[in-house]
Amino acid sequence: SYVLTQPPSVSVAPGQTARITCGGNNIGSKGVHWYQQKPGQAPVLVVYDDSDRPSGIPERFSGSNSGNTATLTISRVEAGDEAGYYCQVWDSSSDHPVFGGGTKLTVL
């Protein structure tokens, strides 16, 4: 089955840019979606279909996808962005969704 690989943790200082990667075989051919999960809360969609943002999500959140790597970029990081982030794709060969293992973003 299709595997998505994320770094377990990323650290960034406030005001800087955080980049969280999601690796998968030819992931650039798939649509990648990103979720933010704060402790004790349900996941919230922050980017869908590689780079689109749902209404209400700040422009600081952006996404890209090419080759074997998709990236969630958070600009001007704030303390409130500290959370777990998960990438997700639909694996058409198995006809079910796949999640990455998640990345904990720490704001220093």
Added chain:
Amino acid sequence: QVQLQESGPGLVKPSQTLSLTCTVSGDSISSGNHYWSWIRQPPGKGLEWIGYIYYTGNTNYNPSLKSRVTISVDTSKNQFSLKLSSVTAADTAVYYCARDIISRTGNKVWFDPWGQGALVTVSS
């Protein structure tokens, strides 16, 4: 504003059946515009998709759980439900229900929104 709410027992004994219901408000399951999924998250771990259902009753399950999972729908109540049989401690998790959003091309699916989650502990 679409909202999903999970409900059901928070404690289940080993070998018994876990049962949860998701109540949807702000959208109609019978509109046929979406699929409806269950997703779980063991404590301190990542997300695992369990399966989805369409308003017609058509289902698709995670192969790793398929032999133990049943998802059903009650369109009259705008609810869908999960049953997981023969549970063990490994099934202890927060269980989420979510609405599937399908791209126009039909080959991309994401989840929005999610319910708040229901913690189910398997213990005697």
